[in-house]
Amino acid sequence: MNRRVVITACSAITPIGYRREDIIDSLRAGRSGVRPLRDDGLLSGHIHSRVFGTVDYPIDYAFKRVHRKTMGPVAYYACQVAGDVLAQSGLAEEFITSGRLGVAFGSTHGSPTVQREIYKTFFGDLDNKFSSIGAVDYLRSMVHTTAVNITRMFGITGRVIASSTACTTSSQAIGFGYEMIKFGMQDAMICGGADEYDTTTVAVFDNLLACSVAYNDTPHRTPRPFDAARDGLVVGEGGGAVLLEEYESAKRRGAPILAEVIGFACNNNGGDLILPNLDGITATLRLSLEDAGISADQVDVVSAHATATKMGDVIEAQAIAGVYGDGPLVTGLKSYMGHTMGTCGVIELTLLLYMMEQGFVAPTLNLEQIDPRCDMIRHALTVIEQPIGIGAVQNFAFGGVNTSLIVRHADKDAT
Amino acid sequence: MTREELQERILSILEHDFEFEAPGLTDNLRDDHGFDSIDAIELLGKIETMLGFTLSREEKEQAMSIRTINDILDYIEQIRSARQS
Numbered sequence: 001m002n003r004r005v006v007i008t009a010c011s012a013i014t015p016i017g018y019r020r021e022d023i024i025d026s027l028r029a030g031r032s033g034v035r036p037l038r039d040d041g042l043l044s045g046h047i048h049s050r051v052f053g054t055v056d057y058p059i060d061y062a063f064k065r066v067h068r069k070t071m072g073p074v075a076y077y078a079c080q081v082a083g084d085v086l087a088q089s090g091l092a093e094e095f096i097t098s099g100r101l102g103v104a105f106g107s108t109h110g111s112p113t114v115q116r117e118i119y120k121t122f123f124g125d126l127d128n129k130f131s132s133i134g135a136v137d138y139l140r141s142m143v144h145t146t147a148v149n150i151t152r153m154f155g156i157t158g159r160v161i162a163s164s165t166a167c168t169t170s171s172q173a174i175g176f177g178y179e180m181i182k183f184g185m186q187d188a189m190i191c192g193g194a195d196e197y198d199t200t201t202v203a204v205f206d207n208l209l210a211c212s213v214a215y216n217d218t219p220h221r222t223p224r225p226f227d228a229a230r231d232g233l234v235v236g237e238g239g240g241a242v243l244l245e246e247y248e249s250a251k252r253r254g255a256p257i258l259a260e261v262i263g264f265a266c267n268n269n270g271g272d273l274i275l276p277n278l279d280g281i282t283a284t285l286r287l288s289l290e291d292a293g294i295s296a297d298q299v300d301v302v303s304a305h306a307t308a309t310k311m312g313d314v315i316e317a318q319a320i321a322g323v324y325g326d327g328p329l330v331t332g333l334k335s336y337m338g339h340t341m342g343t344c345g346v347i348e349l350t351l352l353l354y355m356m357e358q359g360f361v362a363p364t365l366n367l368e369q370i371d372p373r374c375d376m377i378r379h380a381l382t383v384i385e386q387p388i389g390i391g392a393v394q395n396f397a398f399g400g401v402n403t404s405l406i407v408r409h410a411d412k413d414a415t
Numbered sequence: 416m417t418r419e420e421l422q423e424r425i426l427s428i429l430e431h432d433f434e435f436e437a438p439g440l441t442d443n444l445r446d447d448h449g450f451d452s453i454d455a456i457e458l459l460g461k462i463e464t465m466l467g468f469t470l471s472r473e474e475k476e477q478a479m480s481i482r483t484i485n486d487i488l489d490y491i492e493q494i495r496s497a498r499q500s
Contacts, residue, residue, distance in 0.1 A: 065433065065434040066449045069453065069454070069457075070453070134457060134460065135453050135456035135457055135460075136453055136457065139453075
């Protein structure tokens with residue numbers, strides 16, 4: 001069995017907006033969602049990087065307590081965007097609960113906010129006579145909390161894949177969801193990821209000297225992917241979901257088809273868990289093109305992982321040049337909002353879908369002077385009005401995990 | 416604490432912490448208010464804080480047969496009485 005898979009809905013909560021129109025406006029206007037790092041009363045004062053990709057607008061959650069009680073902040077993001085894609089899709093209730101719809105959704109490490117509360121209890125910060133670990137604390141904090149809170153809220157009984165591979169969490173979720181449908185295991189999948197405000201992640205990258213520190217007074221000027229003056233990544237928060245469906249059934253029910261997923265690859269560098277690896281990344285990009293059955297010159301846009309670390313961007317530019325040459329436009333969308341960790345793949349795919357629909361490519365923000373070591377590819381430097389037939393989203397994670405997703409515009413049907 | 420005072424405390428907890436709407440003393444906790452086993456464990460924690468002592472494993476297991484708010488009140492009174500005797 002080898003079925004076609006289409007995207008019929010998408011939604012993202014990002015530092016540059018939640019509503020589709022707000023996100024498109026931000027991309028067109030070059031508006032950054034990076035803000036001063038907010039105080040967490042614990043670590044923030046010790047971190048050198050004072051910037052964060054921040055969701056700073058109110059979200060009108062309408063969750064009942066019966067659902068809220070097992071949700072930490074990360075599951076709020078997850079359930080909100082999952083509800084959005086189900087509502088957009090118009091899928092019937094009986095299908096949603098049929099077992100033919102599954103969930104592939106993850107986060108970097110569940111809910112650090114709830115975990116921090118648990119540690120406070122452990123270390124006696126609270127009343128130690130009667131307090132204990134609450135019955136729901138595990139459900140709210142566990143690493144698969146996003147996926148199963150989605151199943152609980154919407155009565156979904158199909159497969160659950162709770163990927164948790166740091167920066168490739170949601171791109172893996174989308175890829176694995178695509179394979180579930182392609183090979184006939186499920187007929188539809190809600191795929192994505194979420195990560196909440198968390199200073200632990202910032203501290204980890206800060207200690208590795210990988211965080212941006214030179215733009216603390218001008219947060220909107222960082223991160224600066226591929227720029228000569230880049231000085232590291234900026235951690236961010238958010239959530240995103242896409243609904244994948246088997247093409248024939250989506251077409252039969254008249255679902256809005258945003259794009260087709262035509263290729264996916266995921267591999268591992270098989271060695272170092274931190275350093276970017278040219279051979280590993282190159283292999284992933286080539287494998288995804290093979291899976292899609294297309295040649296590199298058919299790809300119009302590459303959404304680069306582009307975290308703005310000193311070495312990561314250089315290795316990625318080399319990999320893109322090696323596989324794609326200087327044909328496709330390359331944009332680094334983290335430049336608008338920082339690195340939303342487990343969410344970045346699904347957010348970057350959602351932004352690509354918006355750009356596909358609108359027919360434009362957003363430039364890499366803050367890319368003012370291209371690092372000569374990254375200058376062999378075709379960077380998007382201004383808003384470019386052009387149709388996007390095929391786009392690629394590539395992401396790489398700690399642990400040596402690489403992913404590449406390839407999607408085709410709904411109107412570019414190959415058959 | 417009298418039964419009336421206890422009832423007032425429990426109703427307050429159920430309304431504020433568990434978001435019960437118009438709780439009745441004989442309502443079925445699960446069917447009428449969606450109160451489940453997770454809620455039961457949370458409520459026992461609040462009862463421990465209110466009583467000022469930790470419930471034993473056996474005492475907690477007794478609570479699993481509770482179905483109504485009246486059952487909660489009976490349960491607390493029985494625990495208090497057993498501890499005092």
